[in-house]
Amino acid sequence: MKKYNVAVVGATGAVGIEMVKMLEKRDFPVGKLALFASSRTAGKKMGFKGKEIIVEDINKIKDYSLLKSHSNATATCYSLHLALFSAGASISKEWAPRFAEQGIYVIDNSSYFRMEKDVPLVVPEVNPDTLSKEKKIIANPNCSTIQMVVVLKPLHTAAKIKRIIVSTYQAVSGAGGKALDEFENQTRAWSKGEKIPPAVKLPHQIAFNVIPQIDVFLENAYTKEEMKMVHETQKILGDDTMKISATCVRVPVMRGHSEAVWIETEEKLTPQDARDILKHSEGVVVVDDPSTKKYPMPIDAAGLQLTFVGRIREDISSENGLALWIVSDNLLKGAALNAVQIAEALVSKNFL
Numbered sequence: 001m002k003k004y005n006v007a008v009v010g011a012t013g014a015v016g017i018e019m020v021k022m023l024e025k026r027d028f029p030v031g032k033l034a035l036f037a038s039s040r041t042a043g044k045k046m047g048f049k050g051k052e053i054i055v056e057d058i059n060k061i062k063d064y065s066l067l068k069s070h071s072n073a074t075a076t077c078y079s080l081h082l083a084l085f086s087a088g089a090s091i092s093k094e095w096a097p098r099f100a101e102q103g104i105y106v107i108d109n110s111s112y113f114r115m116e117k118d119v120p121l122v123v124p125e126v127n128p129d130t131l132s133k134e135k136k137i138i139a140n141p142n143c144s145t146i147q148m149v150v151v152l153k154p155l156h157t158a159a160k161i162k163r164i165i166v167s168t169y170q171a172v173s174g175a176g177g178k179a180l181d182e183f184e185n186q187t188r189a190w191s192k193g194e195k196i197p198p199a200v201k202l203p204h205q206i207a208f209n210v211i212p213q214i215d216v217f218l219e220n221a222y223t224k225e226e227m228k229m230v231h232e233t234q235k236i237l238g239d240d241t242m243k244i245s246a247t248c249v250r251v252p253v254m255r256g257h258s259e260a261v262w263i264e265t266e267e268k269l270t271p272q273d274a275r276d277i278l279k280h281s282e283g284v285v286v287v288d289d290p291s292t293k294k295y296p297m298p299i300d301a302a303g304l305q306l307t308f309v310g311r312i313r314e315d316i317s318s319e320n321g322l323a324l325w326i327v328s329d330n331l332l333k334g335a336a337l338n339a340v341q342i343a344e345a346l347v348s349k350n351f352l
Contacts, residue, residue: 009083010091097137103136213250298329
């Protein structure tokens with residue numbers, strides 16, 4: 001089997017760590033693996049397939065041709081085919097084009113390129129045909145968008161979705177490792193009867209609280225996270241006429257995003273129609289038996305490479321409406337897993 005040299009940029013972050021794990025767990029055909037981060041965590045060692053790899057400082061690369069070339073025998077030549085980025089928008093803005101100019105495919109987990117017209121925004125179960133050999137930069141969608149469109153695409157194909165209203169219940173890990181530390185420290189302090197440390201990474205205390213704000217507020221009173229869900233869903237599903245409204249909420253859960261989703265379709269779909277369609281949909285598992293208290297929960301989805309859907313019911317306020325409850329691991333299908341699946345799609349299409 002042909003093997004490919006891969007880089008993970010932002011390897012020491014919450015998503016970068018999961019990217020490395022996913023490459024190993026899914027047995028992606030890695031020849032050599034290069035790990036990059038900022039100077040703050042450069043020098044750290046990370047395990048991959050029984051070996052330790054030293055994380056390098058991305059900013060120490062001065063000759064960008066070394067990312068691809070073998071030309072300079074006195075310097076490290078990476079000879080990369082593919083790079084997975086999860087280091088934030090500013091790093092992606094600066095470094096993704098440098099990799100792409102060397103002919104290296106970049107799968108970027110930041111928001112920087114997502115709405116660029118010529119950049120594919122890809123969920124492999126939904127729109128793999130938007131990948132092309134020529135487009136070297138590929139955007140990984142927002143975590144909440146990914147799990148929603150994986151479930152909604154088969155229903156959209158069957159009955160054409162006209163409108164979506166979604167409320168998210170997003171885990172603290174979606175805000176990064178420092179936010180998780182904040183959550184744990186606040187919870188620990190509460191359990192000991194101590195004064196709860198003030199919020200720094202998040203807008204307010206997250207322990208025993210919910211925060212109806214993710215990212216900054218925009219002029220229309222929606223947050224940036226909410227508008228990401230609107231615009232990204234329209235782009236991925238290929239329908240900018242679809243009406244979408246989102247409310248994104250941070251909840252005191254460590255891992256696993258949940259979503260209450262309401263859809264209105266052109267053609268009538270019964271709850272059983274939807275269950276039958278989704279039971280045969282790639283990457284989706286239906287868990288829907290309220291009589292035995294079976295429905296998706298983030299505690300059950302954590303660590304699993306699937307998206308779960310349940311509480312499928314007819315919306316009693318709309319003739320062609322359905323309500324659904326969708327749960328997935330935000331660090332996996334919402335980020336690292338989806339990125340590696342895009343890489344797998346590039347291999348299957350013989351683009352690498």
